[in-house]
Amino acid sequence: MSESVGRPVSRVEGTDKVTGRARYSADTPIEGVTFAALVQSDIPHGRVTAESMASAASRAAAAPGVLHVLTPLNCPALHALPEDLTWDLPLERRPPLSDLSVQHVGQHLALVVADSPENAAHAASLMAVSYEPAPAVLSAAQVLADPPVPEGGFGAVRHGAYRPDHFVKLTEEKLQDRRGPQAEPTGTTVEAIYTTPENAHYPIELSATIARWEGDLLVVHDSTRWITGERRALAAWLGIGEDRIRILSPLVGGAFGAKSFLWMHVVLCAVAARTVGRPVKLVLTRDQMFTSTGHRPPTEQRITLIADDTGALASTEHHTLTETSTVAHFCEPTGLSTRFLYRSPRLVVSHTVARINAPTPCFMRGPGEAPGLFALEVAMDELAEATGRDPLQLRLAHVTDRDQTTGRPWSAADLAGCYLTGARRFGWEDRPSTPRTLSRNGVQVGWGMATATYPGRRMPAGCRVQTLPDGRVRFSAATHEVGTGVRTVMAQVAADATGLPLDRVCFDSGDSAFPDAPYSGASQTTATVGSAVFAAAQEWKRRLGGRPFPAGGVGADLLDDLSFTVTSDGAPDGDAVSQSFGAHFCEVEVDEALGRATVTRWVAVMDCGRVLNPKLAANQVMGGITFGVGMALLEQVPHDPRTARPLGEYYVPTHADRPDFDISFLERPDYALNPIGVRGIGEIGTCGVPAAIANALHHATGKRLRALPITLEALLEPSDERMV
Template identity: 90%
Template structure:
């Protein structure tokens, strides 16, 4: 029997990636290509004068090699997106270059097209504008404190604060929720405010677009992980049918959320390509990615936990203040996990979003769960300390066997098993309760832990099967290879379900001409596209019947019979709820003389359903943890409080920051979610990581730090009782 699933198969594109043969958007050769450069706003709010725009465009047009200068004065009128694409998704309501107003620093004000990238950049550098400045809202606190500002009257530009009902299209994931008594009960109370800063996605692959027209058909090469959604939004902006647009994205490097949606530069490339009647290529600069492709917005989270004398939770409150732009909706859903994670008779969760003059935020790996679990899991450690409980034992006592938001049991979940297995592998039983107890080589040592969780999701998808005359079989879907091994795992699923050897099967993605699939996000691709591939492979095997494929190939008639398309539905309606869980345990060393925290050891145990490829699954969790290490200790985008310009550099973890990893999985196949028993692994690795590090730092130093990132200044001064013991190397 063929058994590809469960094997640590290497990525099918791995050799191409490490040898440089892998082709990303910016590597795509296109005949006759021209090059674009963006000109961006330098102020957060106001407008540019028409006279200065005209003068700047005229000056740029005289520069060497310039073919076209696109500005608000000559940009063809673009359509407004339908409300269904903007009311609960971070797609902008205001078309690019639609007027002379400015809503944030970095807003696109012009695009220059030239014969070389150097000429385009030079011409763009010549363009400067006269601004008429207007008061700017630069923080959520300012929006709440200032008098209300009137909207533009058309709904495209909005001000003030609001409370959204749910997270994106997931109406059951309520952003305002409560249960139990109205009044908070008496008891042992822990209340604190936790803050997370603006984070940048900072992928290795810069966002790039190549747009070209073939008659009235638009072909776009783009670094995107939602080719079918981009096609839909681009068709709406341009006012043309979707079937006249093809999106190609063979490989995506570093998605993290920044490549989930159609960004304004893609639309402008399409407009410019039509104007010059040649393909137009744009590669964003590293600086432009901070203002042009989304970010994780800052959050301020107030958590209140009330427990009785035994440590049992009686009440949980989690209130979040976050930010979005004035031209699009996005809410960082930090409180979603709080609604169900720990047994709590009383619950109150709220999210308030302030519209500020800043670029539009969007999903970032572990949206909501990553910053939300930082706050909740540090608060749980504070409650453990207040009730004199071990942090692990407190969490074990509050594990639930059902989703508290709807009463449905978990379909296949074992959070307690993750806790116990992780504690055993880490040696948690040797952890002293008192902070500042452990040291090694003259530095403080601390042990911390936190819970990880992320939803199990599945959406409809299609899969095409093409049987070739030489007997090879190609499966395809309009999904994406974002570096997680999608093509590899899909080939493994197809191999097992069809009975074909793995070397006779391939999986193609990255083309909107393939059968429809959703965005590669929300940790759903394996469950979603895998279900379609599984159904297609089973149908292929059924059609083959008792026949065998001859070594010399197959007839044209048989190849046609074995070539078809199938579709797979979304998650089935049932009595059970699908949710992934995990437990993180970490060790840190804190050198208080230098203000340096180093994560030295990490144990993670995950319950994510069936594991199709243990090598790729472990790599995903390692990547997620590394992502969380950056979030905890390094990453933030500071801004000048007066100009709103980004300041300084952006630091991310390197291999030198990598702890020793011990990653394992509890295999609990979730057949209630999909026929292959999987739940997504992509984002759960990040969830809870920053809290585990903050809790370990508290154990090392006695300092309870509630703001990310944990900086050098926060670590320099020792606090708490003197060390009482030594942990040997």
């Protein structure tokens, strides 16, 4: 009997990755391929003059090796997406190259196709165009201060501010919510504004696309995390059937949200390939990734916490102002966790979204929770200080056994266990309550903590089983290997459920020809695809009927019967709600003479259901924490306030920024969510991390820092300028 689940199995594609044999989209060899380069706007709002566009296209077309120049003047008309793909998802309402108007810096203006990447890039550099500039709206504050300028009514381009009802397709996750009394109670009050900047995804692998036509069939090799969704959107843009499109994405080299949707360069590659009659390859530059594949939008969050005479929360308010583009919807849902995390009789949560002349934002690792828990968890520390309580004890006193938004109990949750286990492993009982008490080797030391939480999600998925003549069994689904070890854990699930050794089972992904699966995001792939793989493996074992399965040379009578496709439903309806929880504890050192903060030690305890592979699970949490360290101390995209162009460099953590990790899990299988008892791990590691660091910095320095990233300059400011 196989016992693969629960073992620290190494990634099945790991050797290929470290030896360079792994093949990503840009590595795909295609005969007769041509190369494309983008031409992008360098103003935030206005219109390109037709004369200058025609002249620029002529210059580029005359350059060496150029095969075609695609512009708004000659681009075939593309269809608008159906409303269900744009009204609550960050897919753009306006087709690319549909007119000469400009809505943001970095908007695609043309695509040059040539016989080499160098010739394409050179020709694109020749396409200087002239603009008729228009007033640009560059911040949410500007939107709220100035009345919107009408442009196209309620069409593809929209202005002003609005308040969306819910988060994407999750209608129960309300962005405007309240409960309890209308009136605000009296008591100890903490009220402050917390800000987070624009963050870039910055994956290792640049977004890359190769589009080719085989007669009427469009084959797209793309770095995407939503194969089936990309196929649907691409079919809608082009006005063809989904059965005429195949998407291939064998491996994805990081994404963090940037590759969750169909971006405009993919559509343009498909159009250009049809026009030139040859495959077209486009690899975005690092600079183009900042304006072409989404980002986390900035937020301004106002939180008010009121405690009664006993120190218990009596009221919680969390109001968010964030931004989206003028051509697509996205709301960073920072207040979702606030609705249920701590027991509070009164709650008010709101989200306001301002449309500005900037690229379209989208999901980024821990959407909503990462920036939202920064604000909430720093506010909780401020309340603990205001009421004279230990931050851990305040949180323990407000743990709830049910989802306050619905009144339904958690299906399998132990947040208190995470707190207590983490505190013991960290040594929290030795933490002095007074800031600036700890020091080491001439630098200040601080200890901080924060709560982590992320929903347990599951969607429908399919899985194909193919039994091979040599005695191996192949499982497959149109999901994605984004570096999390999906192929490995799916093979482990299949091996255990079939009873086969792990080396006789494999799992394939990255092809839209496989059975449908949802996007690889929202920490749902293991629960979703794993349920389909488990069902397929159980059906395979049932069909085998107790017969011995030969190690090799499987006969034809078994091959057909043991090759089939199954589907698995989404999360079952039930009385319980699935939610993951965790606790972060960290130590920082602050050299106040240099303004340098270093995260030295980290303890994280996670309650994420059953752990299928402890090595990969711990790796995911470590990666999430490192991601959060960058968010707390390094990452932001500054812009020139006059031109809206990105400025400077984008700093991300390196190995030198890695703390000493102590990662552990509470094994609480969640069989209410799926038959294998798992919840996702990919994003919860980031949630709460910036707050834990900010709280530790306060403990080290006495400064309450409410704006990310926490920079050298902020740490060097005198305390009385930063403290309330």
